[in-house]
Amino acid sequence: MIRNSLWTINSFLLDATLSVVEQPDVAEWMKDVGVAVEDVDSLLKRILDYWEPSEEDKVENRRLMISNFLSMSSRQAILVELKDMACMLNYLVNRGAALGLWVEMMDSMDPTHDDYSAILSKEVIGREEDIDQIIELLQQQQCDEDGNAPFIITLEGTMNGKTTLARTIYHHPWVHRHFQHRIWLDAPLSIRSIRDFKSNVIAKEIAKYTGKSCTNTDYWPLINEHFGGDRYLLILDGVQVSHLFAYKWKEFMLKLLHCGAPGSKVILTGDCFYVFGMEFYIKNYKLNMLSEDTGARILLRYSTFVHPIEANSNHKEKASPAVTDMQIPLKYPLLVKGLGLIYRRINTRLDKEILSRYDLDTLLKYYSWPIERERYFQYQELFGRYSNQCSDEDLFEILVAEGTLRYNWMKNTEYDVPFNFKTDPCFFRMKAWEGSRIPLQCRHLYLPIHSKNISKIKKVIEKAGVADRLRTLILHMKEKKEQIYQYQTVSKILESMFVNLKHLCTLHMGGIMIQYLPSSVGTLHCLRYLNLAENKIETLPESLCNLGNLCVLNLSSCKKLKELPRQIHKLRKLQILKLSSCLRIQKLPESITWLVNLKELDVGDCCYLSKLPDDLCSMKNLMQLEMHGCASLTRMPIGIRQLTNLEVLRGYDAIDGLGNVMLSELQTLTNLESLHIRHLERLELAEEKNITPPTNLLENQCLNELTLHWEWWNDMVAEGTLEPTMQLTQGFQHNLRDLIVLKMVSYMSDKFPSWLMIADRDSLLNNLTTVHLINLRRCERLPPLGHLRNLKEVAISGFDSVKVVDETFYGEDHNSVFLHLRRLTFSEMPRLEKWVGLKHTHSRLLFRSLKELTLIQCPKLKEFHMRFPESLSLKLLLSNEMLMPISKFVGWQNLRQVNMLQIFGCQELRNLPDGLRMIPNLETLEIINCNKLEALPIWLKKSRLKSLFLSGCPALSFIPEELKFMERLTNLYVEACPKLQRQSQVRSSLCFLTTLCR
Incomplete structure (x- = not known):
């Protein structure tokens, strides 16, 4: 009863979403529905929380379930609550019907239920030809000239009903007869980006159809066993795949290709792409938008409650005068339905004013959100x-x-x-x-x-x-x-x-x-x-361990916390445990290894943590282990090679404090995607002890993120002792093609690895989006990065020997330099004097997407010959030559496109440099923690300034009087500037400002 009521309510939501704008009673109904759904979800989860089967000890689990269940509320009370919930949902159904809400039949039932085919046969209009052609593709068995039959069918198009068409294929009678297994998967969304493809997640979803538990990430044996020699049809709806994950896509599809019997097929809907090397398996089907006639038929149905007559083809003219006068194209199914439902409630022509009042596009977007x-x-x-x-x-x-x-x-x-x-x-x-x-x-x-x-x-x-x-x-x-x-x-x-x-x-x-x-x-x-x-x-109560349903426990930065409860193993459902920056924790209880469902353990920056539990290898489901910043951790976890589900490992020692070479432990971690290796400088000591560290240590991994961290002291750097470092970095080239984030910290050779110096389009690093190179103090030039077409963020810091940013930095292809770069940072560059541009390349081809440039502690930068084509935010932090009182800086004219300037912590700054006058488009100026700044220049009155932010400038005593006549200045923020005129005076003088702060 509850299930049926929920589906009926769901069928009202399309019309209700469009009606809340004009009908308060519908808005109230929607509020009550939201509350009821929250309460149903809460009640059902509470029941399921205490009725979860366990293979380990079913009898004990049942006993605990009953005791916990009864301690919270009696069974009779739960039954009463269920009955009341059913009555409430039934009441909401009746209210929705009384409000005259349209029943969207396609939302009234589980789409995977066999009876859904009857709904589709009545609701899908104008797609008969598409259905027949796709069925023909599924029936196609003949091979092409290379002997390959199509295996994958992609449905292409935007907002044209791909999912509905795929549902129709799923329920087609021929599909029922031909395929022994039909699997429908709504591709899981990643919170990081809707364009990421996680093949292991989808493989796990497929494995669920077997009805068997699988704790390891290698789900394919289970899938192969389930399909056996049968044909299957797999439909993946809403797959979002970017080119950065092409390798995962290809790997996933090749594995599917070897599952089941010949004649198995895969249908994809979503934002896919052509994978090089698999073209012969893929057939792309272009799904066109609705025809004008079909759109009119759907509009008529939703605007009049009357189903269109199949024999009548001239539907648009016979619908209503409003439909006849409408100039909006009827090409997108959901939009046409929305228009029809609006028509049903108004008697006038649907013009732009009415559409803007309804904001139909936004409402439908919310309605269709996952x-x-x-x-x-x-x-x-x-x-x-x-x-x-x-x-x-x-x-x-x-x-x-x-x-x-x-x-x-x-x-x-x-x-x-x-x-x-x-x-x-x-x-x-x-x-x-x-x-x-x-x-x-x-x-x-x-x-x-x-x-x-x-x-x-x-x-x-x-x-x-x-x-x-x-x-x-x-x-x-x-x-x-x-x-x-x-x-x-x-x-x-x-x-x-x-x-x-x-x-x-x-x-x-x-x-x-x-x-x-x-x-x-x-x-x-x-x-x-x-x-x-x-x-x-400082301490946690033992009663915390009674929270048997706890999934996430975050104790980060509890700097006085000394230890965890001894019985923490009772938190059996715990998936995430965060202990980062818990400075007083010295060890973890051994029972923590009993948390078999734990997926993330974060002990980063626990500087006094001296060891991890010996039996950490028993945590088979662990996917992320964070150990960076654990200075006292002298020994790495034993048996880490057994954590085969591990995807993220940060703060792992190349050689631990006891002299054990740990790199070989990583070879079995084939699911590893993010790796941070530290103490690489110990490889030098290993060479002296005749210990040969492995070079090609990650041959089986496809890394997305890689951080290589050396921790050199000045007396450790000597000529001729960096051979193991070079060997190791060269060995990484087997894993770089899929790399998205690269970080190198304190690399002390004066030569870059060869894979970082490839300056053309054939670089192994073409998928990189983020590069951080920190404290590479011996390198005299920057590596070529400009040709990396997907790069979005670059941070260069601590290059003590670099004097010039020259053409090497841009790579060999000068037609598109840093094409998609959005953030660029240069910091701690004590000898940097000059930044040169490209003489024979138009400025529009350089840094075309750059939005933020940050210069930190570049005290000798005197020449700036680079121009940027678009508006830019410029941040100048600490000591920079261009801000010095007597500056010989050349290049302000090349910063004309700067529209936001932030100056932070420049202790020598007394007055703004006159060169700023050459930035005509400056709209936002922020000056923070400049202790010697005394006054702002009068020429600011001629600028286009809209926002002025002043904070932590104790010597600042003067803002030009003319600023109060600048009508463009709409935001002023003044904080911690005691010598500046009183706030009351600022308010009275600048009363037209929209923002006035302390």
Whole structure:
């Protein structure tokens, strides 16, 4: 009953999404639906949390399940709650019908159910020819001239119903008869980028169809066993593949090719590409947009509730006068449906004004969003879109904990936030205390706390009546740390409050400065995500180990934390454990190795951590191990070669502190994608001891990220002792073709590896997007990087011997230099004097996409001969010759395209250099922590300045009076400039400014 009601509600959502603009009653219905869905999800998860089969000990697991289940609420109470939920959903169904909401039949049932074919036969219009042609392709068995039959069929086109057509093929009678296995997969989205392809994730999804558990990442034997000698049809919907992951795509498809019987097929929908070397297996089918006649037939159906008559081909003229007058092309199925539903509610012509009021394109975009993206934005708005309290990584981990996303070590996102995105009423962000009230629909709550309202927290939640319904609670302390004096009061309030939050799933208490965690946290049996980062906790209560459903535990930067609870192994569902920068932790409990579901262990920058548990190799599911910055860790984990699921390994010693060569341990880690090797300087000592380190140590890996880290001291650098280093770096060339991020730190040879010096399009590094070269102090020239066509970020730092950025840096192909580079940084370049351009290359071919240039501590840079074609942000930090009081800098005229300038920490700066006058497009000027700056020049009144930011300039006493007449200046921020005129005077003089700050 609950399932059927949910599908019926789902079928109302398309019309309801378009109706909320004009109909308040529909908007209220949508709010109630959102709350009901949250409550259903919470209830079902609570039941499943305590009814999860375990192969290890089914009897014990059942006993624990019953005891835990009954301790939270009786079975009778759960049954009553289920009954009430069913009644509520049935009520919402009846309300939706009473509101006259259109039933979108294609959203009314599970699309993989066999009965869905009856819906498709009535709803899919005008695609008969496409269906027949695709079936013919599936039936095709004859080989081409090379003896190859097509194996993969790609459906191409944008917004033209590829998924619907694929559903129709999936349910086609011939497909039912011909294929013994039909598998439909909605390709999982990565939070990092919708264009990433994770073949192992898709392989795992296929393996799920076997109904057998598989703990290893090698799922292919299980898949082969399941398919046996049968034919299968695999449909991958929404596959997003970039050229950077071509090798994974090819590997995945070649493995599929050897599964099942001849005649098996794969259909792809999404943003795919042609893979070199597999063209003979692929058949591309171009799916055209709707014909004008088909679009009119769909429009008629959705605007009148009347199904079109098949025999009548002149549908557009007979629909209605509004349809006849409309000049909008009817080519995209979802857009046509939306237009039809709007027509059904209005009697006038659908003009641009009405369309802008409905914002149809945005509404349909939200409607068709995958749940991963919607939840991401909901939580982002809950924290505050521009808040520094929550990172992309935090959002990712919350989604993993609640089961919306799979674990993926690439945690940063490239989602664009829509400007007018509005959160659901279930997500409530408390702002002001006076007169503010938490709505009854609230299930996710952001609560700012400070010394004056700490005692009110519990009362506010209890008064709203939502304590036992909350799923997310975010507590945020806005005061500066040195001003907080009621740490213990916060903990006491939490002690009594936790008891009532019995359904809480997500608890974020990062940076609220509590000194101890209340023992009542152990009563939060539904908790899945707990963030205690940046608190002053010294010990954790043993009751924390009662949180059997906890998936994410973040204790990062708890600098006073001394140890973890001894029974931490009870957190059997834990997937992510973050302990980075816990400075007092010296060892981890041995029982931590019992956390068999752990995927990420982060002990980075735990500087006193002296060892890791001996039995770490038993954590077979571990995918990410972070050990960077562990200065006291003298011995690497034993048996790391057995962690075959490992994808990320950072802070791994080439040779550990006991002299053991550890590189050979990496050869079995075939799933490794990100690797940080440190202490490579110890290879020199290994040579002296006649220990031969392996050179081609990573022959079986396809690395995406590689960091090579030497830790030299000045007295260790000597001529003729770097041969092992050169051998090792040359050995890496087998793994570079798939590399996306490359970092080299303290490389002390004066010669670059040969693979870094290839200056043409045949470079092994063409997939690189990020390059960081840090402290390469002996290199006298920069390596050629300009030809790397995918490069987006370059950081060059600590090149003590470089005096000139010359043409070598640009590579040999001068027709497209740094084509896609967006950020470029030069820092700690004490001898850099000159930056030359390319004389015979047009400036539009250089740095065409560059958005940010940063120069840090380049005290001798006097000549700048590089021009940039587009608007640019320029950041000048610390000592730079171009800012000196008596500067001979040549090149301000080449910075004409700079529209944003930031000057930070230049202690010699007393006045802005006159050369800045040569930047006519400057719109934003930021000056921060320049202690000797005394005045701003009068010539600023003639600039195009729109924003002025001044902070930490104690000697600054003068802003030109003429600035107040600059109508273009709309933002002024003044902070920590005590000699400047009083803020009241600034406000009265510059009253037209839109932003005035302290």
